[in-house]
Amino acid sequence: MYSILFMRTAEVPDGPSPADLTARARIREVAIECFAEEGFGVPMRTIAARAEVSLGLITHHFGSKAALRTECDAEVLRRYHALKTEAIADPSAYLLARLTAPGTAVSILVYILRAIHAGGRPARIFLESLVEHARDVMAESVASGLVRASRDEEARLRYLTYQAMGALLVQFLTTPELTPDEFVASLRDGRSDTILPVLELYTEGLLTSRAMLDDYVSYLWEPPSASADPDPAPAPAPERTAPSAPPPPTA
Amino acid sequence: MYSILFMRTAEVPDGPSPADLTARARIREVAIECFAEEGFGVPMRTIAARAEVSLGLITHHFGSKAALRTECDAEVLRRYHALKTEAIADPSAYLLARLTAPGTAVSILVYILRAIHAGGRPARIFLESLVEHARDVMAESVASGLVRASRDEEARLRYLTYQAMGALLVQFLTTPELTPDEFVASLRDGRSDTILPVLELYTEGLLTSRAMLDDYVSYLWEPPSASADPDPAPAPAPERTAPSAPPPPTA
DNA sequence: CAGGATGCTATACACGTGATCAGTCAGCCG
DNA sequence: CGGCTGACTGATCACGTGTATAGCATCCTG
Secondary structure (H helix, E strand, C coil), rough: CCCCCCCCCCCCCCCCCCCCCCCCHHHHHHHHHHHHHHHHCHHHHHHHHCCCHHHHHHHHHHHHHHHHHHHHHHHHHHHHHHHHHHHCCCCCCCCHHHHHHCCCCCHHHHHHHHHHHHHHHHHHHHHHHHHHHHHHHHHHHHCCECCCCCCCCCHHHHHHHHHHHHHHHHHHHCCCCHHHHHHHHHHHHHCCCCEEEEEEEEHHHHEECHHHHHHHHHHHCCCCCCCCCCCCCCCCCCCCCCCCCCCCCCC | CCCCCCCCCCCCCCCCCCCCHHHHHHHHHHHHHHHHHCCCCCCHHHHHHHHCCCCHHHHHHCCCCCCCHHHHHHHHHHHHHHHHHHHHHCCCCHHHHHHHHCCCCHHHHHHHHHHHHHHHHHHHHHHHHHHHHHHHHHHHHHHCCECCCCCCCHHHHHHHHHHHHHHHHHHHHCCCCHHHHHHHHHCHHHCCCHHHHHHHHHHCCCCCCCCCHHHHHHHHHCCCCCCCCCCCCCCCCCCCCCCCCCCCCCC
16 A cells, blocks of 8 residues: 555566677676676776676777766666656556566666766756656646645655655665665665655654744745845745745645 | 754854964865865875875875875764754754854865765764764754654654755765855755755645555554565564654644 | 984886777678 | 678777885984
């Protein structure tokens, strides 16, 4: 019943068979694995060895390490989107649940974690995809009445995504001795003591009083010092889609 | 009034004056800055240049780069604890608020972020300190009735900390063009659109129904297949301090 | 005034890294 | 067959890095 949070495992189509594959593709596959396992700092010689090709062949095919990574990024993103669209067909699927299913998906998840870890533009791209997916799931959940509406869906989406992936990343970084498979396994078993806090927070919140929220919302709608002195009061800044009219507080 | 979440700036005692300082200390100071600004991959030659000493002097004083980092870690932790104890004297202080105050504190915050980013044991140590602090604040907040009690305070503490720091880390990693000062500045202005989602989540939660939480709690207290077949049902595992008796649902 | 310890510098070394390049081999087309 | 194209290899280069070493200056001390 908590299927939105975690879910039975599901068979995910494995990537192309390991060996007998054009060398170029084989390098790409191995590179994705290596990047996921050891991070983007992994020496190209390691990739070459595991793909059973020479170092030169990698540069011959991809030109540079950066280009290789770009191609791996694209491929992972492609597979992620495949998983995603496959998930909307199969109801009651939540991203993390599907990603933690055993199979090639673990490489995808850990690779994305690594990409976020490496930061920069690639991180933004992956995060954007995650937000995008969350948007669909959230809209559906709100429509079905499972989840409360927010005064600013977009901000909440972004924050929840950053939060969830961030927690995952921290957990990942603090257990470097785990292989990717062991890591997602440790996620799959509720062994990580996160289910209860999440359910509590999502169900009951944290604060006992509505005062802070109500104050802030009313402050957003009519900022105090409307005249001069713009310094102490940060502008309300409804830059993005202005928060929709506040719904009835308990709706 | 939302002082628990964010707070006016506060004067934080700056570290020792920049120049006229024993070379060893100067190197340490500069190293902390460099590590915060560029990460631990920064070349020692950069540190040497900014500290206006030769490269050899660093190894002469510290022996190795790892040792230098260890010392910086210790120093940052020391200052963090200083800030922390100072904060408990001054009421209504929340960690992030104090850390985002301008001054040397920004180096502390960003350094901790970098340490978590680098992972491994140092990351665990810093996170443990953060959890420790959160424990005090949380206990106080629960006692004063501001925050709901949890069925497993320790798990909630850990999860909230990972979440908060993780979100911060993700935000930090996706804006590598910002200097540490600019980064914390962007946090200080509510410009990051996180206040509203946080307040909503903390006040109203996310889910409209208590079913998931109640189901899970009752499941925790009497796991289904109590006989054999330990596989599909992860052990209730009250490893840590067993969750206290479930408080009245809405308390 | 020795003389030694200490703070400090400059140079050189060792190593791992990604990139480069000449060259070999297989397959295929004319 | 002749010749060309492309996959592929091994050796080599160029470079940035942390570390080690030798030497110099300064200052305190006996």
